[in-house]
Amino acid sequence: MTDAQLGxxxxxxxxxxxxxxxxxxxxxxxxxxxxxxLASVAIAAALYLTQ
Structure with missing residues (x-):
């Protein structure tokens, strides 16, 4: 897990x-x-999966 994903x-x-x-x-x-x-979960999921 990268630092960004941990954050x-x-x-x-x-x-x-x-x-x-x-x-x-x-x-x-x-x-x-x-x-x-919902917005925070959607943004986190999108960013987490693209890392």
Missing amino acids: LAVTTPIIIVFAIALRRMGVLRTTGAATAV
Whole structure:
């Protein structure tokens, strides 16, 4: 696993946790949190697979 792939594997769950936390605090709507999670997973998967 390269450094870039390791970084993606670490940062993507952090983004997901922050999106869920912001949703629970009422800062984000459900659609916004879902969009953030889906976008981060899609970007991480695309970058991880092309490395």
